[in-house]
Amino acid sequence: QVQLVESGGGLVQPGGSLRLSCAASGIIFSMYRLKWYRQAPGKQRELVAVITTTGSTNYADSVKGRFTISRDNAKNTVLLQMNSLKPEDTAVYYCNADWDLRDYWGQGTQVTVSS
Secondary structure (H helix, E strand, O other), X not given: OOEEEEEOOEEEXXXXXXXXXXXXXXXXXXXXXXXXXXXXXXXXXXXXXXEOOOXXXXXXXXXXXXXXXXXXXXXXXXXXXXXOOOHHHOEEEEEEEEEOOEEEEOOOEEEEEOO
């Protein structure tokens, strides 16, 4: 059974930092491209960051220079370090793993940026 479990969300003040973690089980983790998405209330889900199997990364323009995605294949974990958080970063954050025709999602973790 495949599981992706996110953690690390919470309430943080503007300018603060959070680190999201997504632990995977039931898949050959190193084979998968990993992504973080987010969905704010009333908005469509948007791609935030991607890391490929070779470690190449890409980011949405809105988070470039503030967020960093990384992976630890030994621990089957993908991380999203979020710095200089803004109120507009408030959303439910989801991790996603895809390879070939396989595509898996976590349940999401809430991030709220507010003073």
